[in-house]
Amino acid sequence: MSEMKLPEIDFQRVDQLIESALAEDLGERGDTTTLAVIPPELMATAVLLAKEDLVCAGLPVAERVFRRLDGHCRFEALVKEGEFCPKGTLLARIAGRAQALLTAERTALNFLQRLCGVATCARRYADALRGSGTQVLDTRKTTPGYRNLEKYAVAAGGAANHRIGLxxxxxxxxxxxxxAGLEGAGGIGRSVARARRMFPDLEVQVEADSLNEVREALEAGADYILLDNMSNEMMAEAVKMTAGRAKLEASGGITLERLPSIGKLGVDFVSAGALTHSVKSADISMDIEAEK
Structure with missing residues (x-):
């Protein structure tokens, strides 16, 4: 896959997540097993291994976890972010204090497995629309606190980011x-006009459940119209009605199997919460051995 520009990772927020995750895992007494069993001076090397096919995302976060516990450890990424990695691929190699590697293992893997799972799902959705001219978008249906990371992983998988927040x-x-309808007819028009006055620098999107609402959003001058839970036939009619005057986004009831047919309709975007809210974490392990 060609080089892609990924969103910036907000490492200040990531560091807060790492601190919280480590505190949750270590409690007040720390990694009791490692402290009891592993000599503090022992050095070790470890590899992160893909145990299934996946798209890689999150190695910089995993590195951050290991460096939090051993600032002198050596972390070598062996693949690129966004790269497809068949089962058995070595993703990274780490060398440092054995105690730190063992203590960091689960927290680092929890981040990495989740983000690789998101990226892998995003790649499947993007591949289903490849060549159609319709782009896959994520949503705000993200894990609280993880939005920046999950949207980063979506982009690494080859899909695109919708709005970041409210x-x-x-x-x-x-x-x-x-x-808005409680004030009477024309609620969409009033809402768009008010939005233009208060936030003139922002694009305005209107969700439409019917073709009448599509028509009202067009008359109001919306930049984007979200076609919510519409059949393919309704969306095809909305494309004709719109005639390029606004960008159209299909959403609701979106499945991987349905994407190729939607890609033939002429909508600009398809958004799917499944990219982040229904993802299976990738299977990745850390294998460690003492240095000889």
Whole structure:
């Protein structure tokens, strides 16, 4: 796969996650097994091994965990972020204090397995739409505190990031529409106009459940329209109706099997919460041996 530009990892936030994860694992007494069994002066090397096919994402985070416990350890990434790694691939090699490697193992793997799982899922979704002109987007359905990392992993897998949070796009969803409707007819138009006045620098997206709502969003001048839980036939009609005046995003009821047919409709994007909320962590192990 060609080189890709990945989002920046927010290492300040990552360090907070690492501290919390280590505190959860170590408690007040620390790694009692390692402290009791492993001499503090013993040095060791370890490798991170892919035990199934996966797309790699998160090695910089795993490195951060090991360095938190041994600032002098040597961490060598053996593959690139976003690279497809068949079962049996060595992902990284670490050398340092044996106690630190053992104590860091599970926390490092928890981060790495989760992010590789997200990247692997994203690659499957992106591959299902390859060549169609329709792009796969993630959503805000992320693990609390892990959004930056999970969106990084989505990008490593070859899919794209939607808005990061509530702050970087106005997105008028169904509950916003319902409340706006309490003021009377024309709620979508009023909502778009108010958004333009208050946040003129932001793009505005409207969620539409019907073709009538698509029409109202177009008349209001929305930049993006989310086609929520629509059939392929309805989405095809929305594409004709829109005629390029707004970007269209299919969402709701999106499955991997359905993606190729959606890719033929002419929508610009497909968003899928499954990229982050229903992911199986990848199977990765750490194998360690004492230096001779």
């Amino acid at each position: 702050f970087d796009r106005v997105m008028i969803k169904d509950n916003h529409r319902e409340l």
